[in-house]
Amino acid sequence: MATAPTEPLVHLGYAAPRRGVPAPASFRAWVAAALRAVHRRKPAELSIRIVDADEGRALNAAYRGKDYATNVLSFPAELPPGVDLPLIGDLVICAPVVVREAAEQNKPAREHWAHMTVHGVLHLLGYDHIEDADAVRMEALETRILADLGIDDPYLSR
Numbered sequence: 591m592a593t594a595p596t597e598p599l600v601h602l603g604y605a606a607p608r609r610g611v612p613a614p615a616s617f618r619a620w621v622a623a624a625l626r627a628v629h630r631r632k633p634a635e636l637s638i639r640i641v642d643a644d645e646g647r648a649l650n651a652a653y654r655g656k657d658y659a660t661n662v663l664s665f666p667a668e669l670p671p672g673v674d675l676p677l678i679g680d681l682v683i684c685a686p687v688v689v690r691e692a693a694e695q696n697k698p699a700r701e702h703w704a705h706m707t708v709h710g711v712l713h714l715l716g717y718d719h720i721e722d723a724d725a726v727r728m729e730a731l732e733t734r735i736l737a738d739l740g741i742d743d744p745y746l747s748r
Contacts, residue, residue: 624711646684664713
């Protein structure tokens, strides 16, 4: 008999004002939807840190060599051999970038927060979009997850 998937443990940290940032329950629901979509039935734990533009820029420069704030950074857990913990990694989401992009793309900010959370979780699980074929696969999965959450295709122009 298959067991039901365990709800993910999501730790939220705020290094930016919380105004306009979705509630913790929303982040947990978005993370759970991404995990379900890739049939991950084992426990999962991750941290999400909401940052301002200065911290987003500093982290993007330090870890990716790009001197600007980006929407989401993902840091998959690198556990030593033999350490069996449910940690999948950490996400850093830059609040002002998410809000600005949502406005530029003419979409509700909440939907863009959901998209960036799902996108980041998929990165933690090994998905990437560097190669065209991988991008097509990842975007299709994101679109399906978001549709299951009642959110329109984030890649369509509005």
